[in-house]
Amino acid sequence: MARIFRWYYAAVPIISLVVILWSVLSTPSWTGILPVEDGWSADPAADESHRFSGESDPNCKDFPHHRLTDIQVVLRVGSTQPLDQVLSHLNNVTNCISNLIIISDKEEQLGDTSHRTHDIIADLPEVYWHDESSDLQAHRRINNPESSDEPVTGRDGWLLDRFKFLPMVEYAFDQNEEAQWFYFVEADTYVVWDTLFRLLDRYDARKEWYIGSPSPGRKMENDKKTYFAYGGTGILLSRPAIKKLIYRKSDGVHGESAEPPLTEEWAQLVKDDCCGDSVLGFALANKGIFLSGLYPIFNPHPLHGIPFGPSGKQYWCQPVLSLHKSSLSDIPMLSKFLNRRPKDLPWLYADVLDYLHIADTTGTRQHWQNADWNGFDEEPDSPVHKSLEACAAGCHTHGECFQWTYHSKESWGREPSEKKCSFVRSIRLGSPKEPETTPKTRSTWTSGWDIASVKKWVNEMECADPEWVQPSVQRIY
Numbered sequence: 518m519a520r521i522f523r524w525y526y527a528a529v530p531i532i533s534l535v536v537i538l539w540s541v542l543s544t545p546s547w548t549g550i551l552p553v554e555d556g557w558s559a560d561p562a563a564d565e566s567h568r569f570s571g572e573s574d575p576n577c578k579d580f581p582h583h584r585l586t587d588i589q590v591v592l593r594v595g596s597t598q599p600l601d602q603v604l605s606h607l608n609n610v611t612n613c614i615s616n617l618i619i620i621s622d623k624e625e626q627l628g629d630t631s632h633r634t635h636d637i638i639a640d641l642p643e644v645y646w647h648d649e650s651s652d653l654q655a656h657r658r659i660n661n662p663e664s665s666d667e668p669v670t671g672r673d674g675w676l677l678d679r680f681k682f683l684p685m686v687e688y689a690f691d692q693n694e695e696a697q698w699f700y701f702v703e704a705d706t707y708v709v710w711d712t713l714f715r716l717l718d719r720y721d722a723r724k725e726w727y728i729g730s731p732s733p734g735r736k737m738e739n740d741k742k743t744y745f746a747y748g749g750t751g752i753l754l755s756r757p758a759i760k761k762l763i764y765r766k767s768d769g770v771h772g773e774s775a776e777p778p779l780t781e782e783w784a785q786l787v788k789d790d791c792c793g794d795s796v797l798g799f800a801l802a803n804k805g806i807f808l809s810g811l812y813p814i815f816n817p818h819p820l821h822g823i824p825f826g827p828s829g830k831q832y833w834c835q836p837v838l839s840l841h842k843s844s845l846s847d848i849p850m851l852s853k854f855l856n857r858r859p860k861d862l863p864w865l866y867a868d869v870l871d872y873l874h875i876a877d878t879t880g881t882r883q884h885w886q887n888a889d890w891n892g893f894d895e896e897p898d899s900p901v902h903k904s905l906e907a908c909a910a911g912c913h914t915h916g917e918c919f920q921w922t923y924h925s926k927e928s929w930g931r932e933p934s935e936k937k938c939s940f941v942r943s944i945r946l947g948s949p950k951e952p953e954t955t956p957k958t959r960s961t962w963t964s965g966w967d968i969a970s971v972k973k974w975v976n977e978m979e980c981a982d983p984e985w986v987q988p989s990v991q992r993i994y
Contacts, residue, residue, distance in 0.1 A: 576856060577613035584714055587722070589696035590614045591689045593681055593748075594634065594704045596623040596659050597674030604628050605845055606704045609852040613710070618692060620685050622677050623659050636660070638677060640684045642781040650788045652676040682748070682793030683780040683800065690759050697722035699759060701752040705842050707820070708751065709855060712838040712863050716814065719985060726755040727801050730817055730839075731810030731990040734798045744808045744990045745798020749841035750815040752794065758806050809988035811838075813866070819843040820851065824891055824943035825870055826919055826974060834980035836863040844948070863983050873946050876972050881905070881965040887947025888922035888939035888964070901938040905963055908938035912967050919944045919974070920966040930957035944971055 592611055594603050607630055611617050619627070621634035638656045645653065655673035658665045689699050698717055702708060720726055729746025736742050746752040754762075765774040776782065783800050790796050798808060813835055816823070820843040825832055843851070854872060855864065870876070895901050901911030905923045912918035918940040926935040950962040 574612050576852075580613040580710070581714065582613070582615060585614065585616050587697040588713075588717070589616065589618065589689055589693045589699045591618045591620065591685060591699065591701045592704065593678075593685060593701060594619060594621045595674040595678060596621055596625065596634075597669055597671050598704055600628060602845060603704045604630065605848050606706075607632060609848045610706075610708055611702075616693070618689055620681060620688065622656055622674065622681070635688065637681045637684050637688060640688065640780075641680060642778065642784070644781050644784045645680070645788075652788075653680065679790060679793035679796065680787060682797045683783060683787065686754070686759060686797065687763055687779055690756075690763060694756075697756050699754045699756070701748070701754075702839070703749055703751075703841075706749060706751050707840040707843050707848060707851065709837055709839070709864055711855075711860055712814070712836045715836065715863055716811075716838060716985070720755075722755050723757060724755065725758040725761055725806050726753065726809060727758050727798075727806050728753040728809045728811055728815070728988075730812050730815035731808055732795070732798075734795050734802070737799075737802060743799055743802040744810060745795050746808055746810075746815070747817055747841075748792075748794035750817050750839045752797070758801065761804050761806060762801055808990060810990045811986055811988060812991070814838045814986060817841045820847050820869070820873075821946040821948050822890060823866065823869060824945050825866070825875075826942060826944045828891055828917075828942040831978070832866040832869075833978050834982070834984040835866055835986055836983050837866060837869060865980060865983060867978065867980060870944070870975065875944060875946055875966060876968065876975055878966050878968065881909075881963050882947075883963050884949055884951055884961065885947055885964040886922055886950035886962045887920050887945055887966075888941045889947070890941075890945060891943040892922070892939045892941045894937065894939050899938075901940075902936050904936070909965050909967075911938065912940050912965075913969070915940060917942050918967060919970050920947075920964065922947075922962055922964045924960065924962050926958055926960040928958045932958060944974070 590611060592606065604627065607627065617632070619632055619634045620637040622636060622638045624634055624636040624639075626633050638653070639660075641653075652673075655669055655677050658667060658669050658673070659677075662669075685701065686699070689701075700708075700713065720728075727746065729752045730750040731744040732747045734743040734745040763779050765776040765778065779800065780787075783796055786799070787793065787796050801807070813832055815838055818824070818840065820840050823832060823840075851872075858864070858868075895911065899911070901908050905925075908921050908923045912921040920941045920943075922939045922941075924935070924937045924939070928934045944966070947964055952962075953960040
């Protein structure tokens, strides 16, 4: 494999710090892992506003549609989600998935697309409705709005969400029993399909696999701690895992099941727990199927929030499969970029930093916050708090600081004005932070990067090969 090296950062100039005040916008036994050879190319011909799907989408003409014979993708949405978020996913992320299943809390057509949702809440067995959870009452209001004067909120949708997971798995298998893999995603999950296909080539689909980003779960009766796959980054299950999960013993006389179906068996836990992905992980663990965590390949950070740098285990050589809660405006641009890039190698975190152009940033970004993750403050009497320029200079000489945010609060009343400089041990793009005003105060945030430190760190990093991490329940932050 060709050596991957960021040679264009090799010459790091001697830099005097200049601050320009203008906005730059811009523990199981892991068996069944197979050897793999390192994709596919696509044509970025379609605009993000297109209304195609699957093979009819011009942007999918080189998508490996034959892979979908073995893979069933399931998109989990909610009727209280913003429609533009769901449509953006359908038009830019799952637009090439011709066999896509969409489950929701309401059956409806999604905008002017060809997609229609399946109301998975309506499939819940009677045990859920006998002692109806107050959270399930939202389902009645969603589907019969005239039955109540109480409006349905986004929180109602979130509370309903946990009821979808177990029947979603049963429904997906019922719809496509021949699929070898089932990948369950959300409307705010960005998926790099090339990475998914490469990953699946490394795993034996004949074995019981439960894969995703690990989160701490419940303890079993033997006090063994379990982990579940965080739903926001996608949940990957092999066919044998689902078959074992939903299998019920026969009574041996009439051939009837001696055990309640999956969704019915765990009804009380679903009602009591906050999260459906947690219940799914616990149900799998009780069948002897434990999580194979692949972090950070499955990544809960949004695109703008990935923390690069030496703080903790480094994000660099690992392939990127999924991102969670990325900005709606990022998705079409990222999809076009990934369609254009060569597919001879997987997309790595090192490539993500290139894509974000952080090392090329100059000056500062006004109305921006990049210190909300891994940030730290100097002592209150430190001179770095006196001005934006002092904050930038202090970061430059600190030794552990890669970037900074300066928060200024002006006051016209009795409330004192405040100025605070926050340093960051990671390299992140961050996100917009608009001014906050009251009748007597105005708060603003300005961010910058110590480009000399950023380039020095990048110059020291290289990848001989992509790092396909082995299953673990450890996360890096």
